Amino acid sequence: MDQTQPCQQYIHEAATVSCYGARNFKEDVATIVELVYLLNFSKREEHPNFDQHLARIDQRAYSLVVEKIHLATEFGFYSPAEEKIAADLVRVRFTRNRSPP
Amino acid sequence: MNKKKKLTLVALIAAVGLGGGLFAKEYGDEYLLATPIEQAVERKIGRQIFLSWDDEDAERDEKARLVETLYDEARRHWDYFDRQWENVSSLEVLDELMTENIVMKMEQSGLLQLKSTLTSRDYHFFVHELTHAWQNSLSWSEQDDLKARWFALSNNAYHY
Numbered sequence: 001m002d003q004t005q006p007c008q009q010y011i012h013e014a015a016t017v018s019c020y021g022a023r024n025f026k027e028d029v030a031t032i033v034e035l036v037y038l039l040n041f042s043k044r045e046e047h048p049n050f051d052q053h054l055a056r057i058d059q060r061a062y063s064l065v066v067e068k069i070h071l072a073t074e075f076g077f078y079s080p081a082e083e084k085i086a087a088d089l090v091r092v093r094f095t096r097n098r099s100p101p
Numbered sequence: 102m103n104k105k106k107k108l109t110l111v112a113l114i115a116a117v118g119l120g121g122g123l124f125a126k127e128y129g130d131e132y133l134l135a136t137p138i139e140q141a142v143e144r145k146i147g148r149q150i151f152l153s154w155d156d157e158d159a160e161r162d163e164k165a166r167l168v169e170t171l172y173d174e175a176r177r178h179w180d181y182f183d184r185q186w187e188n189v190s191s192l193e194v195l196d197e198l199m200t201e202n203i204v205m206k207m208e209q210s211g212l213l214q215l216k217s218t219l220t221s222r223d224y225h226f227f228v229h230e231l232t233h234a235w236q237n238s239l240s241w242s243e244q245d246d247l248k249a250r251w252f253a254l255s256n257n258a259y260h261y
Contacts, residue, residue, distance in 0.1 A: 025248060028255065030232035037179065037228045067254050075247050077235050079180035 032068045033077055036086040066090055139165040146172050151193040164194045168215065171227045179228065188234035189213045 066087050073083035135143070136158050142165040143150055150168055152161050176182040192213045213230055239247065 025251060025255075026233060026236065029236060029247075029251065030229045033232045034225050034229040037175075037225050064254055068251065071247065071250055071254070075239065075243065077181065077185070077232065082180055 029068075029072065032065060033072045035065065036069055036072070036078055036082060062090060134161070136161045136165070138162040142166070142169045145169065146192075148189060149191045151191065153194075168192060168194065171215070175227045175231070185231045185235050188238040189231070 069078075069083055069086050069090075072078060073080060078086075134152070134154065134156075139150060139152070139161050146169070150165060152164055156164070176186075179185075192215060194215050213234065215227075215230075236244065236247070
């Protein structure tokens with residue numbers, strides 16, 4: 001399997017979910033925490049083309065993803081270290097790839 | 102034979118059939134069909150793996166190895182894996198047609214279901230399904246709290 005494919009699908013889905021609530025609550029939770037896992041994976045493995053995929057997330061979705069990552073961590077799914085890596089990657093990469101207004 | 106005895110006999114046969122079916126699913130897979138490789142993986146992960154009764158030994162070995170890979174990869178890359186794994190009682194690898202778009206599905210019983218077409222690169226799906234196990238394992242008050250706060254962030258915009 002192309003290593004970029006799951007990430008690409010996921011990011012697109014995360015943006016959709018967080019902005020528009022296209023899926024149900026349980027699947028939204030599971031999808032967001034899956035994102036954290038992929039983010040950490042990308043950090044370790046230098047995931048190819050990850051930035052351009054993350055750039056698909058708009059401002060509202062980006063903020064919600066970060067807040068939801070924090071909530072999942074607060075309820076014990078991820079460690080604080082994992083949350084920090086994921087949130088930092090979302091912030092940094094989003095800012096770096098954001099299109100000028 | 103009077104009507105009451107007939108009903109009793111039918112009920113008895115149904116009970117034996119149902120019990121036999123449950124017994125066969127629970128123990129038949131393990132004691133009649135499990136391969137040495139499958140059993141070794143089960144010992145390693147500490148959970149029973151249910152596979153299709155139609156699978157040949159080579160297929161059972163392949164699916165067992167896939168479960169082992171997903172387990173190893175998720176454990177390697179996730180700080181709280183062991184804590185979440187406690188919420189899983191057993192695994193079942195399903196044929197593709199049974200699951201449509203859902204790759205894996207977690208049920209209240211702790212049964213973690215995996216799609217047979219997963220590859221060794223798909224371990225993030227493993228984490229996705231373990232999320233359901235984690236969510237179900239929270240206390241009722243924690244579940245309500247999480248749901249309320251998550252809904253608030255999402256502006257209650259879910260479509261069911």
